[in-house]
Amino acid sequence: MVRKPTKSNVKADAKAVSTRKPNMREAILAAAEELFSTYGFNAVSVRDIAQAAGANPGSVTYHFKTKDGLLLEIYRRHCGPMNRRRSELLAAARRVRDLQDRLEAIVRAYVLPAFTSGSDLAGGGTRFTRLRAIMSAEGNEVVRKIIAQTFDDTSHAFIDAIHESLPHIPRTDLVWRGHFLLGALYYTLVTPERVSRLSRGSADGTDAGHAIEELVRATVAALQAPPLDPAISALRKAPGFAPGRALT
């Protein structure tokens, strides 16, 4: 990337010839993202990442100090833009008049950024969501903190918006269904043979598009389902059991 003149943000010159090697730091981040989201955090070594990025293992340590630091930086890169996009789409969805359409728009506002958000890289959104899926399965400790402090607000906003569209359904049920949505979303992105060409899909996202439409359709129907028998629900009012951290 030829080292920017200290203070101006010229980014246009880079990436002119596909992937040349504009910035080692970026190359490492991209390689780590790809490898982590494919094989998991523990299965990938710093040396694997360095090799994939065409860098020296020491360079990784130089830029990110530790392997955890590298993972942290990946999350920092994506969480902000992704949640910003979600907020924008959610705000737009809230303005939809028709109740049914509004609910669908809300769900879409949650799902879409998981497929398309993030950087300019193709498939950046799906790759990061795949990474989140794997990390949630591996129960990584470093990630848990970021998740809590980054996604909690957004998640509550979505639950609230859904609850406004479906006031007759107890919030507990909606939280569960939102939880299921995230699980379905994660699994869809993690199962490679099903969405293998997702990241290589054409710009209009027709390939990913179908998966999204199926997911939105199914989720809207699930959200609208009649709540469980209140007699049973009441039994479960025990504190601490109801999901408190849904959609994260």
Next chain:
Amino acid sequence: MVRKPTKSNVKADAKAVSTRKPNMREAILAAAEELFSTYGFNAVSVRDIAQAAGANPGSVTYHFKTKDGLLLEIYRRHCGPMNRRRSELLAAARRVRDLQDRLEAIVRAYVLPAFTSGSDLAGGGTRFTRLRAIMSAEGNEVVRKIIAQTFDDTSHAFIDAIHESLPHIPRTDLVWRGHFLLGALYYTLVTPERVSRLSRGSADGTDAGHAIEELVRATVAALQAPPLDPAISALRKAPGFAPGRALT
């Protein structure tokens, strides 16, 4: 377990005093199951397992040859009973007269064994399902084969049964929704704070029960949702894209 007299299946004597150390092999299997399902395959070392089982690392090699072999044996232990239970419940569900009730019974037949199947150990079902969830995220190669040859038949049977209850919905959509069900199921079991006391739930499974009821209710509604616009669906008829391995 005091080494059986060569050919008789006396299992009653063992496990008399809680967990004494009836059989090292079983202890290793249990420890590995617990650790793998909590931290993932790659994050757990053979030494971790040996220590948790109160065994020597060499013992693990002796009984299972390799770490992969240990994982394989865990799957062998659970897949059979779990699929058998599913088949039984599915057969019973098929006999339900009312269409709505039947669909619900079918979904329940798929979900229930994931929580309760397997060995005599408490929470054996959830632990194994959690393991499957993590392995699917990590993309483990050893597991992919077992999954394909063990769950494919059962999965097709479920899709068929659902399709019979909802003949007006294209099979493709049902496959997607079954896929979402599995994702939701996995994520529910993998997120510990939400189902933390699942395995410690009372014998009637009230704690797990609520999660199951929420999942079944949401899934039935999702399955019944009107299919996507056929015009869009038709575009996606391209071979190889529609999920071919759902519910596995």
Next chain:
DNA sequence: ACCATATTTGTACTATCGTCCAAATATTCA
């Protein structure tokens, strides 16, 4: 061109990984 700084390189350190193996011990059956 020169200096200060930023980055990359190569290597080395320690820790831990999966696996192996010979010796020690426990168990079973004649």
Next chain:
DNA sequence: TGAATATTTGGACGATAGTACAAATATGGT
């Protein structure tokens, strides 16, 4: 009991892990 077998033990092997660090090189401002 004694011989045969099954299991457990403790230590070792080479490979690879994450990280550290000094030397080498590239870069940017003057």
